[in-house]
Structures are given as C-alpha cells and as structure tokens.
Amino acid sequence: MKEEIYRIFDANINRAREGLRVCEEVARFILCDEKLTKKLKGIRHQVTKIIQSLKIDTKRLFAIRDVQKDVGARTYPRSEGRRKSYQDIVTSNMKRAEESLRVLEEFTKKINPSAGARFKKLRFQAYDLERELLEGLEEIK
Numbered sequence: 001m002k003e004e005i006y007r008i009f010d011a012n013i014n015r016a017r018e019g020l021r022v023c024e025e026v027a028r029f030i031l032c033d034e035k036l037t038k039k040l041k042g043i044r045h046q047v048t049k050i051i052q053s054l055k056i057d058t059k060r061l062f063a064i065r066d067v068q069k070d071v072g073a074r075t076y077p078r079s080e081g082r083r084k085s086y087q088d089i090v091t092s093n094m095k096r097a098e099e100s101l102r103v104l105e106e107f108t109k110k111i112n113p114s115a116g117a118r119f120k121k122l123r124f125q126a127y128d129l130e131r132e133l134l135e136g137l138e139e140i141k
Contacts (some may be wrong), residue, residue, distance in 0.1 A: 003064055008107055012100040013051055014104040019046040019097030020126070023090055023133055031136045039129055043097075043122050047104070050118050053111055054111065086137050095132035098123055 024040040082088075086094045099125040109116035 003109060004057075005110075006061055006064045007085055008103065009051070009056060010058060010064065012103045012107075013061075016047050016097045016100035016104065017044050019093040019095075019100065020047075022093040023097070023129070025106060026086060026133060027136070030134070031140065033136060034135065036129065036132055039132075041127075043125055043129070046118070047101075047109070047123055050104075050108070050115050050122075054108065054115055087134055090130065090133045090137065098126045098130070101126060 018038050020043055024037055024044065025072050027036040027040055105116045105119035105123060108119060
C-alpha cells in the first residue's frame with residue numbers, strides 16, 4: 001500500500017473513533033442511556049476490528065503520521081471553536097464520524113471490497129444513532 005493511503009487510514013480511523021467516543025460520553029453521562037452507550041461503543045470497536053481484519057500494519061500507521069506536514073492539522077474553522085449545546089456537540093461529532101466512515105468505506109474498497117461494505121453498514125448505523133442521540137437530548141431540555 002502506498003504511503004498516502006496509510007495516512008488516509010490513520011487520519012480517518014482516528015477521526016471516526018474520536019467522534020464516536022465523544023458521542024458515547026454524551027449517551028453515557030448526559031443521557032445516562034446504557035443501551036445507546038453500548039451501541040456507540042460497539043461501532044467504535046467495529047472500526048478497529050475491520051482495520052485489524054485488513055492486516056494493516058499499525059506500526060506503519062504511526063511511523064507515517066506527520067502532524068507537522070499535515071496541511072489539515074493547522075486549520076481551525078470558527079465553527080470548530082464554538083458549541084452552544086449538547087446537540088451541537090453530537091451533531092458535529094457524529095458528522096465527523098460518518099464522514100470518516102465514508103472515507104474508510106471508499107478506500108478499503110480498493111484493497112478489500114467486503115471491508116468497504118462493512119464500513120458502509122457502520123455508517124448507516126451511525127446515522128440512526130445520531131437521530132437517537134438528538135431525540136434523547138430533546139427529551140432532557
């Protein structure tokens with residue numbers, strides 16, 4: 001695999017897991033919803049399992065990571081610095097996770113189409129969980 005593909009995998013694995021983890025904490029500590037917490041954790045763990053099934057060398061992922069040369073690492077849009085509500089936190093982090101799952105879906109198709117299909121399935125599960133989280137937050141207003 002080419003170096004740029006490893007960089008894409010590294011960035012999007014991290015982004016998907018981070019976004020899901022933030023939402024998992026909302027489900028756990030704000031909504032106190034055990035079922036929803038487990039679903040989010042399950043998707044996060046599935047990302048790891050799919051990557052492991054691809055036999056991607058995680059040491060190489062770390063070795064290729066170069067935050068100093070990453071042109072995207074220095075961008076910080078104004079919207080990134082503001083969160084007015086828990087809904088804003090959930091929306092921004094679920095979108096981050098969903099978009100990353102889409103990227104992983106597309107790039108894993110190149111090396112393992114069935115892994116791409118598994119990422120697609122996770123992405124659609126994430127869409128449902130985003131709705132569940134936002135509905136739950138509406139109830140606690």
